[in-house]
Amino acid sequence: MRNFDQIIIKPVITEKSAGLKASSDIYAFSVLPDATKVDIKNAVEKLFNVKVLSVNTINSDGRRRQVGRSVGRSARTKKAYVKLKSGQKIEMLEGML
Numbered sequence: 001m002r003n004f005d006q007i008i009i010k011p012v013i014t015e016k017s018a019g020l021k022a023s024s025d026i027y028a029f030s031v032l033p034d035a036t037k038v039d040i041k042n043a044v045e046k047l048f049n050v051k052v053l054s055v056n057t058i059n060s061d062g063r064r065r066q067v068g069r070s071v072g073r074s075a076r077t078k079k080a081y082v083k084l085k086s087g088q089k090i091e092m093l094e095g096m097l
Contacts, residue, residue, distance in 0.1 A: 004043040007035045011093050012079060025084045027093060033059070033078045040080045048092065051085040 011017075012028035020026040031040055037055040044052050057080050062073035084090075 002032070002035075002039075004046045007032055007039050007043040008047065020081070021093075025086060025088065027082050027084065027090060029080045029082065031057075031078050031080045033076055035078065035080075037080075040082065044082050048090045050088045050090060052082055053085055054083045056081045056083075 009030040009032065012030055014028070017026075017028040020028065027044075029040070029044070035043075037057060040055050040057070041052045044050065044055075057078060060077045060079065062076045065072050065074055
């Protein structure tokens with residue numbers, strides 16, 4: 001069992017995530033690839049003291065990268081979109097988005 005602060009790697013700060021936050025109280029986080037939706041929900045609720053309504057996740061395979069003759073892959077990632085109860089917000093991320 002991991003600690004809650006290990007499950008969430010960092011917030012995803014893009015135009016899409018800013019639009020989702022403004023329109024429907026949805027925040028995006030980069031999470032560990034083996035984290036479940038229940039783990040993510042519990043981590044967000046404990047770390048930010050908010051009520052989570054739903055969690056949607058997206059797995060992305062690593063992209064193929066080539067530098068000269070060397071070919072490799074970037075790391076695979078997992079993104080979580082977390083919908084909060086209406087009226088609640090994560091104060092720590094308000095200035096970033």
